[in-house]
Amino acid sequence: MTSQSAPKKPLSGIRVLELGPYVALPLTGRILASLGAEVIKVETNKVLDEMNFIPAWSRGGGQPEFQRAKKRITIDVRTPDGLEVFKELVKVSDVFMTNFRRNILDRWGIDFPELRRLRPDIILMWQTGLGGIGPYYTYKSYGILVQHMGGVSLMSGEEGEPPATINTSYSDYHTGVFQPVAIMGALLRRKLTGQPATMESSIFKSGALTAGPAILDYQSNGRMPQRIGNRDPFAAPHGVYQCQGDDRWCAIAVQTEEQWSAFCRVIGSPDWCQEDTFSSLDSRLANQERLDELVGQWTADQTAEAVMTLLQDAGVPASVVSQGQDLHDSAHLKAREFYRPTPFYLADRSKPAYEWDGGEGIASAVPPKLSVSPMEFGSYSNIGEDNDYVFKELLGMSDADVTKFTENQSLY
Amino acid sequence: MPFQAPAEGVLLPPYRVLDLTGPEGVFCGKLLADYGADVIKVEPPAGDTTRQRAPFVGDQPGPERSAYFLFYNTNKRSVTLDLETPRGRELFKKLATSADVIVESFPVGHMKSLGLDFDTLKADNPGLVMASVTPFGQTGPWKDYKSSDLISLAASGFMQITGDPDGPPLRQGNEQSHFPGSQYAAAAIMGALFYRDMQDGAGQYIDVSMQEAMITYYTDAHPALAWMQRGENVTRVGTNSTLVIPLGAYPCEDGWISAGIITPREWENLSQWMYEVTGNEEILNDDYKGGNQDRAPYNDIITALVMDFTTRFTSEELFHQGQERNLVFIPVNTVSDLLADPQLEASNFWFDLDHAEAGTLKYPLGVFDSEDVSPVTKAAPHLGQDNGDIYGGELGLSETELSSLRAQGVI
Numbered sequence: 001m002t003s004q005s006a007p008k009k010p011l012s013g014i015r016v017l018e019l020g021p022y023v024a025l026p027l028t029g030r031i032l033a034s035l036g037a038e039v040i041k042v043e044t045n046k047v048l049d050e051m052n053f054i055p056a057w058s059r060g061g062g063q064p065e066f067q068r069a070k071k072r073i074t075i076d077v078r079t080p081d082g083l084e085v086f087k088e089l090v091k092v093s094d095v096f097m098t099n100f101r102r103n104i105l106d107r108w109g110i111d112f113p114e115l116r117r118l119r120p121d122i123i124l125m126w127q128t129g130l131g132g133i134g135p136y137y138t139y140k141s142y143g144i145l146v147q148h149m150g151g152v153s154l155m156s157g158e159e160g161e162p163p164a165t166i167n168t169s170y171s172d173y174h175t176g177v178f179q180p181v182a183i184m185g186a187l188l189r190r191k192l193t194g195q196p197a198t199m200e201s202s203i204f205k206s207g208a209l210t211a212g213p214a215i216l217d218y219q220s221n222g223r224m225p226q227r228i229g230n231r232d233p234f235a236a237p238h239g240v241y242q243c244q245g246d247d248r249w250c251a252i253a254v255q256t257e258e259q260w261s262a263f264c265r266v267i268g269s270p271d272w273c274q275e276d277t278f279s280s281l282d283s284r285l286a287n288q289e290r291l292d293e294l295v296g297q298w299t300a301d302q303t304a305e306a307v308m309t310l311l312q313d314a315g316v317p318a319s320v321v322s323q324g325q326d327l328h329d330s331a332h333l334k335a336r337e338f339y340r341p342t343p344f345y346l347a348d349r350s351k352p353a354y355e356w357d358g359g360e361g362i363a364s365a366v367p368p369k370l371s372v373s374p375m376e377f378g379s380y381s382n383i384g385e386d387n388d389y390v391f392k393e394l395l396g397m398s399d400a401d402v403t404k405f406t407e408n409q410s411l412y
Numbered sequence: 413m414p415f416q417a418p419a420e421g422v423l424l425p426p427y428r429v430l431d432l433t434g435p436e437g438v439f440c441g442k443l444l445a446d447y448g449a450d451v452i453k454v455e456p457p458a459g460d461t462t463r464q465r466a467p468f469v470g471d472q473p474g475p476e477r478s479a480y481f482l483f484y485n486t487n488k489r490s491v492t493l494d495l496e497t498p499r500g501r502e503l504f505k506k507l508a509t510s511a512d513v514i515v516e517s518f519p520v521g522h523m524k525s526l527g528l529d530f531d532t533l534k535a536d537n538p539g540l541v542m543a544s545v546t547p548f549g550q551t552g553p554w555k556d557y558k559s560s561d562l563i564s565l566a567a568s569g570f571m572q573i574t575g576d577p578d579g580p581p582l583r584q585g586n587e588q589s590h591f592p593g594s595q596y597a598a599a600a601i602m603g604a605l606f607y608r609d610m611q612d613g614a615g616q617y618i619d620v621s622m623q624e625a626m627i628t629y630y631t632d633a634h635p636a637l638a639w640m641q642r643g644e645n646v647t648r649v650g651t652n653s654t655l656v657i658p659l660g661a662y663p664c665e666d667g668w669i670s671a672g673i674i675t676p677r678e679w680e681n682l683s684q685w686m687y688e689v690t691g692n693e694e695i696l697n698d699d700y701k702g703g704n705q706d707r708a709p710y711n712d713i714i715t716a717l718v719m720d721f722t723t724r725f726t727s728e729e730l731f732h733q734g735q736e737r738n739l740v741f742i743p744v745n746t747v748s749d750l751l752a753d754p755q756l757e758a759s760n761f762w763f764d765l766d767h768a769e770a771g772t773l774k775y776p777l778g779v780f781d782s783e784d785v786s787p788v789t790k791a792a793p794h795l796g797q798d799n800g801d802i803y804g805g806e807l808g809l810s811e812t813e814l815s816s817l818r819a820q821g822v823i
Contacts, residue, residue: 010607023632035603050674055705056646057637065631133781134758139735144632145742148661148670154746155585157575163668163744164582165651165660167573168630175779177595178443182780184602185423185447189785191610192417192425197784205761208750209776210586213467213479218747219773220469220479225747230562230583233466238562240571240580247647249581251566259558317558321581322569323645324635327627335552338624339636349703362637367593367624368600369549372616373607375600 009036010373014187017089018042018070019077019110020099021049023143023169024203025127026066027176028097032183033069034366034375040089040390041070042077043383045352045412052347060347060356064363068342069378071386074353074412077108081410086110088395090118095183097125103138112198123186124198125179131202143169143203150207155214155225163227171207178206236284237263237295240321243304249321250299250307257281262314267298328362338365345382352412353383387411415609423785424448427512427605431488435462435561435587436517436622437545438484439594444601445487446777446787449513452802453488454504456495457821459795469770475795476769482792484590486765486775490793491802492823495526500822506807508533513601514542520555530617540615541604545593549621559622564589568626573633576650592625657707658714661744662722668744669727671718671734676703681737686721750776760786767791799823 006012014037018029026041026049033039043049052060076082090096096115098105105111112124126132129141130149147153148163150171157164179201186197214225230239232253240249254260257280264273272278272294277287284291299307304320311318320326333339342363345356366375391397391411405411418425424444429451431441445451453460462484463475470477493507494500505528508514514533516523523529523544530542544550547559548567557563565571565583575582597620607613627636635646652660659672673679679701686695695717700707707714722730727743734741743749750756751774761778770791777787803809803823817823 008607008611008613010603010611010613012611031599035606050703051632053703053705054632055708056632056644057634057641061637061641062631062634065628065634131755131759134755136735136755140738140740141742142659142672142674142740144656144659145670145672145740148668148744149742151745151747151750152584152586152588153661153670154744157582157585158579161576162651163661164575164584165649166570166584166630167646167649168633170570170588170629173629173631174591174595177592177599178779180599181443181595181602182423182447184599184606186785188425188606188609189418189423192415195784197423197782199780199782199785200759201780202759204755205759205776205779208753208756208761209779210588210591211747211750211776212586212590213483214586214747215750215776216469216479216483216770216773217467219751220770221467221471223467225585227585230580232562235560235562240566242580247645249566249571251562251571251581253560253562255560312557315558317560317563319557319559319563319567321566321571322635323572323647324569324637324639325645327569328636328639332548332552332554333624336549336621336624338627362640364624364628364631364636367596367620367628368543369619370600370604370616371618372614373604375603 009376011035011037014038014095015040015093016095016097017093018097022051022099023066023172024175025097025099027173028179028183029070030066030068031177031180031366033378036376039070040093041067041072042075042086043072044074044076045383046076046409048347048349058344058346058359058361061344061359061361064342064344064361064380068363068380069376070381071390072381072383073387073390074384076410076412077110079410081405081408083109085391085395085405085411087118090115090122092394093119093122094187095123095125097127097179097183099127101128101138101140102132121190121196123183123190123196125183125201126199127175127179127201129202130204132200141203143172146171146203146207149204151211152207155227157227158229159227161227171203174206174210175201175203231288236281236288237291239292241296241299241307243299243302243307245303248304250304251319251321252295252311253317255317259316263311263316266310266314266316339363340365340377342380344380356382418448421786422448422788426450428452428510429513429515430454430507430511432514432516432518433545434517435590436547437515437594437597439590440515440543440545440597440601441488442484442486443595443598448788451488452798453485453490453793454493455490455795457492457823463795474769476767482767482770483775485792486777487788487790488793489798489802490796491799492796494822495528497820497822499817499820501526501528503803503817503822504528505533505536508540509536510806511537512539512541512605514540515545515597515601517545520546520550534615538615539608541601541608541618543597543601543618543620545597545620545622547622549624550619561587561589564622564626567623569635570626570630572635573630573646573648575648577648581648589622589626592629593620593622596620596625652711652715657711658718662719664722664730665724665726667727669722669730670742670744671722672740676701678739681739685737685739686717689724690721692717692720763787763789765789765791768794796823
């Protein structure tokens with residue numbers, strides 16, 4: 001257990017061993033680390049996480065979002081010496097989590113029953129793209145495509161148009177935030193019952209879950225979800241309206257009669273607001289095309305910020321469709337200290353991570369604000385930066401062994 | 413409540429959670445309830461407004477038949493309580509002393525105006541964990557801004573990257589805003605309970621902003637960082653990504669197929685397969701080789717070549733044959749495909765839940781498959797079905813007191 005002097009955090013004394021790249025699994029690790037777990041992230045310079053090379057920002061700039069507050073070490077588990085050191089780590093961990101498929105783990109000699117023999121009370125979280133068991137268990141997948149497989153893209157987009165794609169792997173994040181709930185639950189259960197648990201999750205299942213009420217509607221009424229653009233069966237006007245500037249839009253959602261009256265007042269109570277065709281939700285829904293045109297005429301020569309402020313001041317739901325600059329400069333997000341400065345390391349395939357140059361970027365805080373034991377932003381290590389601590393201090397390996405295994409590229 | 417072991421085969425201890433949420437936080441209680449917490453939905457005497465929300469089972473309106481309510485309230489219990497009355501608030505305080513967790517999503521300050529804010533409630537229950545899930549959080553200049561699913565998608569910037577570059581920003585059809593804030597709230601609640609019960613810590617208050625939660629659900633696009641480092645605003649890319657090329661949805665013989673080529677080796681495999689099928693040597697061009705960002709300058713020509721290839725196959729052919737070549741082609745499914753999917757079936761994703769009015773339907777409950785723990789399998793509660801058990805049995809109110817509360821419309 002932890003020393004008496006350090007202030008306790010929610011997961012003080014819990015050690016988590018993380019093996020796997022991309023988004024969902026590392027996000028789970030970051031959340032657990034923010035809550036005070038010691039998360040040991042196993043990577044290798046020989047096969048770098050492709051997330052280091054996402055081009056929307058400087059290479060490696062996004063990695064603090066996923067890897068901060070962790071202990072980052074390098075082990076090539078495909079080498080005999082690396083695998084042995086990995087198994088020593090299993091023995092001192094409360095949780096092992098990975099997102100590799102069974103055929104890959106088999107090839108490397110990582111076998112769940114054996115891990116449980118090495119550490120009988122370990123919690124195992126096994127996450128894959130499509131599922132660790134079942135007919136697709138060997139199938140490879142990427143999170144960004146699961147918006148299609150999980151049923152969401154076919155219900156997103158304009159009527160009669162192709163499915164709208166979201167330029168992100170958002171289903172990954174669902175999985176990434178589900179898993180800490182299950183892991184903490186399993187740790188509590190282990191404490192109370194003495195029983196560990198093995199759990200399997202997939203991006204596919206997380207995505208499919210969010211198809212939500214449409215699944216029940218189809219079963220009971222045979223109805224398929226339709227693409228209806230930005231419209232809503234319970235609100236009008238409801239959509240995004242173009243404003244002054246390049247690709248500038250304001251979203252407006254008028255959900256109640258009170259909001260409709262306030263909306264009409266804000267736009268100067270034009271005559272059309274009084275027409276019977278717009279006097280009730282049903283009539284506004286029935287005449288949406290004309291309504292959208294009239295609202296769009298009002299927004300067209302204003303800034304999106306002005307439209308939002310005027311409407312929100314009158315109690316009407318509205319928001320700028322935020323671009324990167326809006327988020328970066330947002331006074332609201334600044335007041336909440338959402339984005340924070342962080343170092344990062346400029347990823348370069350031609351050399352090992354310890355030779356990478358440093359840079360300064362930003363990372364978001366883990367969103368929940370806990371009043372007594374806050375989510376820690378924590379420090380940011382480079383790949384392999386915590387090798388000495390983990391191999392020598394934690395596992396008690398000799399300097400000579402660590403040097404030898406580093407030189408033979410087992411711990412590399 | 414004492415720190416109690418979960419029932420056999422259940423994940424979570426039976427923590428008592430009072431769920432006062434609307435759509436902003438309703439999934440938080442569901443997630444905790446599905447895995448074993450004792451979640452009590454506290455509804456106004458007329459019922460939660462989402463009970464009136466279409467579509468209804470069998471297209472017959474009724475407070476026990478809303479697909480929305482049925483989906484988001486599985487495994488919860490229900491009591492009715494009018495928090496607008498002094499006796500209702502008094503009863504809520506009593507209920508709160510028996511709770512481990514309260515989760516609410518009222519406008520900022522509403523609970524305080526009722527005298528039911530965290531500082532007041534913790535006086536009688538120092539171990540209480542209370543979480544608020546609101547559109548913009550409890551502090552900051554936008555804290556009182558009104559919101560909705562659409563507004564959350566706009567404010568977080570999710571819409572900015574959804575849809576066609578020549579069209580407007582688009583909404584996701586699954587009410588995406590229901591998930592991120594609620595999921596983070598559930599994770600934070602578990603952390604706070606862990607702190608209380610494993611580290612001898614105090615109870616605490618949790619502030620979750622849906623906007624912040626949603627921003628972190630597309631960190632791989634990270635628009636604020638892209639703006640800071642490149643001065644560019646990340647935008648919509650239609651059905652094809654610019655993060656990775658080729659990646660997106662492509663037409664095939666029987667609809668759509670999605671594909672993602674991320675590693676240099678995958679490109680080798682795909683380009684070789686495309687050449688075998690189409691005979692077009694262009695795809696073997698050395699300029700196109702390498703990691704995903706190396707193909708960025710050739711997005712248009714590569715996309716055209718990929719479409720010439722995908723339209724020669726069905727979705728199933730590409731899905732399965734792709735995997736044989738270590739390539740990721742993924743079907744574009746609708747809800748009927750999900751219900752028929754062999755993988756979801758094999759991994760215990762679906763559970764049949766019986767409901768007296770809605771009948772037996774398959775619900776997606778198994779986000780975790782395990783031989784050790786399973787989801788709980790109770791359908792959503794009928795309005796106020798647990799008033800007797802909870803107010804009478806557990807809080808010890810007499811039948812006379814209950815009748816009086818009913819007569820006054822408090823419950």
